[in-house]
Amino acid sequence: MKKIYIIAIVMIAAAIILLTTAAEDMSTYSTFADAARSGDRVKIAGQLSKDKEMYYNPEKDPNYFSFYIRDTKGDEQKVVLLSEKPQDFELSEQVVLTGQMKDDAFVATDLLMKCPSKYKDEEVYIKEEGK
Amino acid sequence: MQEIQYVGEHLLPGRIGQVAILLAFVASLLAAVAYFFATQRRSLPEAGQWLLIGRGAFLAHALSVFAIIGVIFYAMANQYFEYQYVQAHVSEELPMKYIFSAFWEGQEGSFLLWMFWHVVLGLVLMASAQRWEAPTLSVLSLIQLFIGSMILGIYIGFGDEPTRIGSNPMMLLRDVMDAPIFASADYVSQIKGNGLNPLLQNYWMTIHPPTLFLGFASTSIPFSYAIAGLWTNEHKGWHQPALRWALFSGAILGTGILMGGAWAYEALSFGGYWAWDPVENMSLVPWLVLLAGLHANLIAKNTGHSVRSAYVYYLLTFIFIAYSTFLTRSGVLGDTSVHAFTEMGLEWQLIGFIAAFVLLSAILLGARYKQIPSPPKEEPTGSREFWMFIGTLVLLFSALIITASTSLPVYNKIRQAFNPLFEGRVITDPIPHYNKYQIWIAVFIALLSGISQFLRYREFNFSKYARRFGLHIGIALVLSAVMVFLTTRWIDVNAWQYVTLLFFGWFTLLANADYLITFIKGNVRMAGSTLSHIGFGVMIIGILASGLNQRVISKNFFVMDGLIEGASDEQMRSNILLFKGSPMVMEGYEVAYTQDTIDHFTRTFTVNYKRKNKKGEVVESFDLHPNILYDKSFTKVAASNPSTKRYWDRDIFTHIASLPQVEIDMDYRRQREDSLNYRLHQAVVGEAISFPDTVQLSNPDTFTIRTYRAAVVAIDRAPTHPDYTPEEGDIAIGATIEVSRNDADSVFTVHPVLVLRGQLLYSYPAQINELSTRIRLNDGVFDAVFTPEMNLDYQTFTFRQGDEINLNGYRIRFAGFNRQPQHPNYQPREDDIAVSAMMQVQAPDGQSYDAQPVYLIRDSRPFNLKDEIPELGMHFRFTGIDPATESIEMMAAQAPPKPLVIPFELASNSLRSDYIVLEAIEFPGINLFWAGSCLMMIGLLFSMFVRIRQWQQA
Structure with missing residues (x-):
């Protein structure tokens, strides 16, 4: 047998092992209920509750921003982000959080927002009066 | 329905653009076909004619592409907002220097940028590829045909929902969307541009996309050579030219990727240069495969081994480019990437693009596989080609596992297509996920690039050479261990995996440096690859240093202690x-x-x-x-x-x-200013007042009472304020107010200003951040300071120079004219005739005062500007000059003196800002990362130049 085949087999074996271990890094989007039950670090996709309070007072703590998210199951949960309030946060619709439940809040260390208008604006910009 | 005759539209550029788009598309088809026959019938006499047609068609295609780009730039530079693409990417405020960025901000523009580079590279090929011209340009034209279809914007099919092919950048706004504004014939004058996303308004956006797209485009050339080799069944001749192009492509694509990292690090606030974002990954993957191809190409050229692999790698490189285009432009990445485009209906077209080139590659490769020469004897284990080949497999492996993880959204989509209930998977923490695997890839690459330099091609007698080899490798290993020890004095390397990587980073650096010095003795022609490999080692050390040891400076536990709300993850x-x-x-x-x-x-x-x-x-x-x-x-x-x-x-x-x-x-600021709880206070100038301020600490009834003390020290009729720019005709009053509060031990001096401009009042408050207090003047201040004209009982006097009169016991003397009058409300203009009268007033107590009312003729009309002696309440108006008698007419009045009670307002709930x-x-x-990665690119470019020289000399 050629050496190359041996190496190929080794690599394929390595790939299979890697793929099986990689499965641990992956999960489905979780819900707040699951996060509360398991206490694990999870990813949650949800909608920003725009009617609820968004709190960021840098004078008190520049690394504390709280808001409310409604997850895919419809549960609403207070979320704490341990950093500043991201730009354009109010405009976001879909929010993806990474973090875990701590006490009564979901503490997120990473946040990704999708603003539908960020790269393509559907509006026609009408010139303002007097400009 | 009646057709509206729109006014102000510029339709000509659009028509030219539309024609050029169609022409570019048709010409690329013609070029592909003509070059196809030029290749197929290359042994027949008619081949020459096909070649000429192909050239003509490709030139026509090139001109059309330039024309499309030119027309779009023209429309952008002139801000023809009736074009959707112009409206979406340009605005009146956008500086011209960003017009390039605006051009390639959108999908259509970036497709055109890509086509532009294909055209440029195609012209270079046409001039230099000689017998490879026909097959390579046929492939390149075919690629252009597919990309050109993305901007075609034509509808195919009938009925209510015809299929749209491509998205046309020359569409008019009114054809793209339905809005009430298009009911007015002059809508063009009413719309404004959207402009370039401010995040993209920097020079990186000007240089990164063209470089990256040149990198993308250049991968098509080794691909074209690979297809050409399979097609013509000539499996050797392309090794040299493809290698030159692959070196070029590797350097440019690598530089483009690095620029993206530099942009993220330097200009965006990502706080790093690489985040394993899908868009980043899918630019890295083709580069990795290209490098694998480059090395396989070297083996093929030098030993005749690995020809099949070189084919596979070059074909895959371009297929990965197409796949990357699909991922980033179809919207499939959805919420896993921060900088992918949103979808615009090109998904199936993009899938077709991939499928076409996968099929083409697979069919050709399958058909020719058996005919591709492959030496019967395997590579010897001690030879360079053997270990280099292993290296290419490692690179491919790296590319495949990155692709696998990045393709998770695609996998989800496919599963969901069959089972709508399938819940999509996501990678919880992408960065550790990718790092975990790629660290071992880096270890292997570093190891292989270190040892294989010392091996020789076609080594059949390794045992003879083994001693020397072992010596060099052994020294490099020992030195690496020493350097690892020294490096850990400088940076913390806290896990054995990282120590291993650091070790091999140093190993490839030292081994290649050794090779450069002792083996090729600084022979520059051979230096390219060692430079690149040294760069790789330096880059690894830089990644470990900056990644593992980045340290947040902006934290201060002492200040934070006890103030933190909620949960704690200190390091976050x-x-x-x-x-x-x-x-x-x-x-x-x-x-x-x-x-x-x-x-x-x-x-x-x-x-x-x-x-x-x-x-x-x-x-x-x-x-x-x-x-x-x-x-x-x-x-x-x-x-x-x-x-x-x-x-x-x-x-x-x-x-x-x-x-x-x-x-x-600023809207919130205004609201906030309006919502401040201002309370009115009054103080006589020079006297201090004090007043309590009640602050509710908590509901329902905990209050604290603090005492303010305020004194108006002075009134200023020509005040200054950081936000106030005086204009002619302004009536401005400023006050100097000293404020203190019982719970603070300093006295703060502030200068609020109030301005009356025409009928409008402008208030310029003053903020005392330490007291969260804001102070502004109340408009009653005008009544307090100024006496209304109607309350004044003016008497008219006639003066000649030196005359003196008596008013209420004050002796008023006209001392003379001042032909350069100064007055707070007077700004001289060129044709003004202005003079002021110098009035001297002596009070009964012997004090003397001055006033200078101004008489002014502007545009043949007389004006007078009053002056006043506030201390006496005495007002003067200079109303006329009689040149004949050299006398002036002066109105004077004295209001009964009153105490200056200054009303001001104070709000104690103004948060500091x-x-x-x-x-x-x-x-x-981090500079090691940049230096190392730049060195890699320099090494690639260097090798390319050396090989171009060799080719030209041959």
Whole structure:
């Protein structure tokens, strides 16, 4: 047998092992209920509750921003982000959080927002009066 | 329905553009076909004619592409907002220097950029490829045909929902969307441009996309050569030219990727240069495969082995480019990427693009596989080609596992297509996920690139050479161990995996440096690959240093202690609040926010860093200037640009994470100003008043009462205020007020200003941040300071120079004219005739005062500007000059003196707004990353030039 085949087999074996271990890094989007039950670090996709309070007072703590998210199951949960309030946060619709439940809040260390208008604006910009 | 005759539209550029788009498409088809026959019938006499047709068609295609681009630029430069693409990417405010960025901001523009580079490279091929011209240009034209279809924008099929092919950049806005505004014939004059996303308004956006797209485009050339080789069944001749192109492509694509990293690090506030974002990954993957191809190509050229692999790698490189195009442009990445395009209905077309080239490659490769020469004898284990080949497999392996993880959204989509209930999977923490695997790839690549340099091609007698080989490798290994030890004195390497990587990083660096010196003895022609491999080693050390040891400077546990709300993840907290003028000590630095300036939409902050020695002497001091960019309405921060202090061994990265809401949103600021609870107070000038202020501490009834003390020290009729720019005709009053509060031990002096301009009042309040207090003048101040004209009982006097009269016991003398009059409300103009009368007043107590009322003729009309002696309540108006008698007419009045009671308002709930939220991170050794990765690219380019010279000399 050629050496190359041996190496190929080794690599394929390595790939299979890697793929099986990689499965641990992956999960489905979780819900707040699951996060509360398991206490694990999870990813949650949800909608920003725009009617609820968004709190960021840098004078008190520049690394504390709280808001409310409604997850895919419809549960609403207070979320704490341990950093500043991201730009354009109010405009976001879909929010993806990474973090875990701590006490009564979901503490997120990473946040990704999708603003539908960020790269393509559907509006026609009408010139303002007097400009 | 009646057709509207629109006015103000410029339809000609659009028509030219439409024609050019169609022409480009048709010409690329013709070129592909003509070159196809030129290749197929290459042994027949008619081949020459096909070649000529192909050339003509490709030139026509090239001209059309240039024309499309030219027309779009023309429409953009002239701001023809009736075109959707222009409206979406340009605005009146957009500086011309960003017009290139605006052009390739959109999908259509970036497709055109890609086509542009294909055209340029195609022309180079046409001039240089000789017998490979026909097959390679046929392939390239075919690629252009597919990309050209993306901007075609034609509808195929009938019925209600015809299929749209491509998205046309020359579409009119009114054809793209339905809006009531298009009912008016002059809608063009009413619309304005959207403009370039402020995040993209920097020079990186000008240089990164063209470089990256040149990199993308250049991968098509080795691909074309590979297809050409399979097609013509000539499996050797392309090794040399494809290698040159692959070196070029590797250098340019690599540089493009690096620029993206540099952009993210330097201009965006990502706080790093690589985040394993899908878009980043899918530009890296083709580069990795290209490098595999490059090495296989070298083996093939030198030994005749690995020809099949070289084919596979070059074909895969381009297929990965197509796949990357699909991932980033179809919207399939959805919420896993921060910078993918959103979908625009090109998904199936993009899938067709991939499928076409996968099929073409697979069929050709399958058909020719058996005919591709392959030496019967395997590569010897001690030979360079054997280990190089293993290296290419490692690179491919790396590319495949990155692709597998990045393709998770595609996998989800496919599963969901069959089972709508399938829940999509996501990678919880992408960065550790990718790092975990790629670290071993890097270890293997470093090891292989270190040892294989010392091996020789076609080594059949390794045992003879083994001693020398072992010696060099052994020395490199020992030295690496020493260097690892030294490196860990400098940076913390806290896991054995990282120590291993560090070790092999040093190993490839040292081994290649050794090879450069002892084996090729500095022979520059051979230096390219060693340079690249040294660069790779340096890059690894840089990645480990800056990645593992990045240190958040902006934290201050002492200040934070006991103030933190909610949960705690200390290491996650990277922001600190910095008040203007109050330095804060953090991680060995004394950091102060000293000032900020605003210019148009950019607000630049000055942040001063000081480092002190043990004695408290300042050993180093520098300023950083992070800035933020407001959006057009000044209601939000559109971009926050960091500023970085560079040392040879580390960077200090600083960015404005946040600002007080009143500094972000001017609407909110106005609301906030309106909602302040101002209370009116009155004080006689020179006297102090005191008043209580009640603050509710908590519901329902805990209050604290503080006592304010305020004194109006002086009134200023020509006041200044940082936000106030005087205009002619303004009536402005400023007050100097001293304020103190019982719970603070200082007295604050403030200068609020109130301005009456025409019928409008402008208030310029003063803020005392330390007391959260804001003070403004009440409009009653005008009545207090000025006596209304109607209350004045003017008497008219006639003076000649030197005359003196008596008014209420005051002796008033006209001392003479001043032909250069000065008056707070007078700004001289060129044709003015202006003179003031110098009036001297002597009070009964012997005090004397001056007044200078002005008489002015402007545009043949007389005006007078009054002057007043506030202390006496005496007013003068200079109403006429009689040249004949050399006398003047002066109106004078005296109002009964009254105490100056100044009304002012004070709000004690004005939150301070003089701070920034700062994030500062130290990246040690980041320059090693940049230097190493640049060295890799330099090595590639260098090899390319050497090979081009060899080719030209041959």
